[in-house]
Amino acid sequence: MSTKSILNLTVNGKAYEKLVEVRMTLADFLRNELDLTGTHLGCEHGVCGACTVIMNGEAVRSCLLLAVQAEGATLETVEGLADGDQLHPLQAAFQDRHALQCGFCTPGFLMTASAFLKENPQPTDAEIRQAISGNICRCTGYQPIIEAIAQAAPEVGGSPPPRHSRESGNP
Amino acid sequence: MKPAPFTYYCPDTLDEAVRLLHEHGDDGKILAGGQSLMPLMSLRLARPAVIVDMNRVPGLDRIAVNGDGGLSIGAMTRQRAIERDAALAERNPLLAAAVPLIGHFQIRNRGTVGGSLVHADPASELPAVSVTLGADFVLASAAGERVVSAEDFYLGYMATACEANEVLTEVRVPAWKAGRLWAIDEVARRKGDFAMAGVALWVDMDGGACADARITLFGVGGKPVRVEKAEQHLKGAALDDATLKEVERIVFEELEPDSDIHASALYRKEVGGVLTRRALGAAAARGTEAA
Numbered sequence: 001m002s003t004k005s006i007l008n009l010t011v012n013g014k015a016y017e018k019l020v021e022v023r024m025t026l027a028d029f030l031r032n033e034l035d036l037t038g039t040h041l042g043c044e045h046g047v048c049g050a051c052t053v054i055m056n057g058e059a060v061r062s063c064l065l066l067a068v069q070a071e072g073a074t075l076e077t078v079e080g081l082a083d084g085d086q087l088h089p090l091q092a093a094f095q096d097r098h099a100l101q102c103g104f105c106t107p108g109f110l111m112t113a114s115a116f117l118k119e120n121p122q123p124t125d126a127e128i129r130q131a132i133s134g135n136i137c138r139c140t141g142y143q144p145i146i147e148a149i150a151q152a153a154p155e156v157g158g159s160p161p162p163r164h165s166r167e168s169g170n171p
Numbered sequence: 172m173k174p175a176p177f178t179y180y181c182p183d184t185l186d187e188a189v190r191l192l193h194e195h196g197d198d199g200k201i202l203a204g205g206q207s208l209m210p211l212m213s214l215r216l217a218r219p220a221v222i223v224d225m226n227r228v229p230g231l232d233r234i235a236v237n238g239d240g241g242l243s244i245g246a247m248t249r250q251r252a253i254e255r256d257a258a259l260a261e262r263n264p265l266l267a268a269a270v271p272l273i274g275h276f277q278i279r280n281r282g283t284v285g286g287s288l289v290h291a292d293p294a295s296e297l298p299a300v301s302v303t304l305g306a307d308f309v310l311a312s313a314a315g316e317r318v319v320s321a322e323d324f325y326l327g328y329m330a331t332a333c334e335a336n337e338v339l340t341e342v343r344v345p346a347w348k349a350g351r352l353w354a355i356d357e358v359a360r361r362k363g364d365f366a367m368a369g370v371a372l373w374v375d376m377d378g379g380a381c382a383d384a385r386i387t388l389f390g391v392g393g394k395p396v397r398v399e400k401a402e403q404h405l406k407g408a409a410l411d412d413a414t415l416k417e418v419e420r421i422v423f424e425e426l427e428p429d430s431d432i433h434a435s436a437l438y439r440k441e442v443g444g445v446l447t448r449r450a451l452g453a454a455a456a457r458g459t460e461a462a
Contacts, residue, residue, distance in 0.1 A: 003176060022179035022222075023172055025213070044173060045210035046278065058251075058280040064209040065281070066202075068179060069226060112277065133362040134275025 009070045011036065012080030020067045027051045029067035030077060038078040038107050042136070049135030052108040053077050059115035078107035081114065089155035090114060090148070099148035101139040108135050113149045114156065121157020125150065173213035181224040185311060185340065188228055192336045193313035195221040201338055202226070203247060203286030206278050223338075231285075231340060234259060240346035242266075246285025246339045254279060263344060265353040265373060269300045272355070275363045285339045288321075291329050291394070294365040298325060299389035300355065301342065302397055303371045309341040310334075318343075321395075328393035351375050352410075352458045354450035357390070358442050360433075366390040367434040368442040370450050374405065376458060381405040386418075386447060391428040391439045398425050401447065410455035419448035 007020045011034060018033055027044075030036045030053070042048035044063045051062040054076040081088035087095065090110050100106045109132060116131040117123070123131070128146050137145065182188040192199050200219030202208055203226075211217035225231065231247035234256060242263060244253075253259055253270045260267035273279055273287065273296055287297040288308065301308075301321035308319050310333055324332045333339060357369030372386040384405040388396045401421045408414045423444035430436045 003178060005179065021172060023174040023176055025173060025209070028172070044213055046206060046274075049275070049277065052277055059277045060281050061206075061277055063213070064205050064278075066179070066205075066209075066224075068181070069205075069224065116276075130362070131276065134277050 005068045005071075007068055007071055009073050009075060011075045012077060022066060022068050024067045025063050026053070026055075026065040026067045026070050027062035029070075030062060030075075033067075036077050036079050040104055040107050042104070042108075047136070048105070048108070049112060050105050050108040052111045052135065054111055054115050057115070057118075059112050076111070076114070078110055081110060088114075089152045090117075093148040093152035094145070097144045097148040097151060099140060099144040105135060105137045109137070109145055113152070117149070117153050117156040121153060123150070123153060173215075174209075175212070175215055175218040177219055178221050179224065180221065181227050183227055183229075185228055185231070185338075188223055188225060188338060189311055189313050189336070191221070191223045192338060195223075197335045199223055199335065201289075203289075204249065204282040205286075206274065206282040207286065207290045207292065225338070232283075236262065237343070237346075242342075242344040244284055244342045244344065246283065246288075246341060248284045250279035250282045250284060250287070251276065253284065263304070263347050265304065265347075265355060265371060266300060266344065268353075269296045269355050269371060272296050272357060272366075272369075278363075284342060288324075288342065289331060289333050289339050291325060291331050292365065293328060293393050293395070294367075294369075294390035296355070296357070296366070296369065296371070296389060299369065299387045299395040300371045301344075302395040303373065303385045303387040304344050305385070306345070307343040308333075308339055309343065310337040311340045312337040316340075322397065325394035330393075348375050350458075350461065352454035354453040354457075356446050356450045356453070358446065365433075368428075368439045368446060370443065370446045372447070372450055372454065374410065374451070374454050376410075379409050380407050381410065386422070388422070388426065388443050388447070391426050391443045393429075396426065398422050398447075400425055405451075410451060410458070415448045415451050415455075418451060419444040422447045 008017050030039045040050040042050035046061045046064045053062045055073050128149050180191050198220040202222050202224040231245040233245045235243040250270050306321045319332050353373040355371040357366035359366045369389045375383040384402045386398045386401050401418045423440050426440045426443045428436045428439035
């Protein structure tokens with residue numbers, strides 16, 4: 001209703017209440033107001049995928065949302081993946097497969113892969129390629145990233161129904 | 172702060188939304204999924220003084236089957252919801268196949284059907300698909316509702332019949348004919364990029380001959396381009412190589428695209444023709460499979 005608004009949301013299990021300018025993007029809010037600088041900003045217009053976070057269970061571009069639109073939402077950012085010093089299976093797999101060099105794009109890849117594997121716990125390589133097509137990496141090349149996601153899939157996705165039942169069209 | 176300052180409204184009802192649009196006129200801008208508007212605002216190519224966020228208006232994200240088998244799709248339906256709707260894929264396979272071509276899954280998680288239709292990027296899939304499907308758009312304003320056909324809705328480059336005080340609430344898609352053949356195809360440099368040229372088409376057969384057809388291209392003009400000459404040529408013809416080649420030639424002749432940094436006009440004409448021929452081939456193959 002104005003140029004500032006009170007925002008209530010939960011990020012990585014922690015509840016926040018903040019007064020924000022309505023024109024602030026969710027990405028800037030996470031980085032500048034909550035000091036969660038793990039979410040990276042590359043292109044800032046929805047092309048590179050570096051700023052991908054999970055909002056209410058779905059991977060979204062945090063640069064393409066206003067912070068105020070996350071009112072009441074539950075967010076997960078890259079900071080929420082590890083459990084203390086214990087890396088998340090995706091992070092461990094990225095390390096194991098050398099799926100990062102400079103690391104700038106990595107938070108976006110991790111959050112994309114995390115949301116994707118929950119929906120598709122046993123992906124084919126082609127499905128993984130499709131899933132990460134909205135994330136750009138300029139140094140590693142995509143092959144180790146695809147391998148890392150495939151490696152982490154059994155741990156992240158849980159125990160899904162057998163593959164054949166999904167392909168026969170049953171949900 | 173990337174976007175220029177604006178006043179933000181987040182109405183709880185459609186009545187409130189149209190009242191705000193009425194009040195603010197040309198200063199107001201609707202925020203649907205934000206996947207096109209937010210980049211424009213962050214780049215300050217768009218500087219709306221007032222944002223009316225439709226995301227908390229209930230009831231605009233429903234997909235319903237009408238009595239005649241057609242579909243009513245709420246304008247705020249996320250593109251991803253269509254992608255996940257197996258029943259919709261049965262009722263309208265062309266629409267279902269078009270949605271995964273839009274951007275990437277993170278974009279489709281937020282992007283809405285209505286947002287894409289009203290944004291009217293000439294290279295986007297849904298406007299062309301809605302023209303080829305003969306869809307109708309329901310526009311609401313403080314004065315009430317009016318219905319505009321998809322074909323009449325698109326006026327020119329990112330220009331539509333939607334007035335500043337109106338909001339798209341619903342898309343009505345006519346029932347899909349049993350046995351209808353269809354295809355959608357596009358050429359983009361990278362997966363998820365805007366198409367340099369694309370085609371969405373369907374063909375109804377009567378025995379071995381085409382009874383009716385609709386061919387609409389995208390990315391080759393300021394708005395979706397329906398090629399009626401090619402449709403006319405198909406009527407009464409079999410989907411054989413000679414017909415397909417002639418349709419390719421007609422589409423090439425009819426298209427009048429512009430050149431830009433992504434592709435030259437000649438390239439778009441060429442690719443538009445080739446894609447149409449290939450898509451008709453794919454549609455014909457579907458018929459052979461079904462038989």
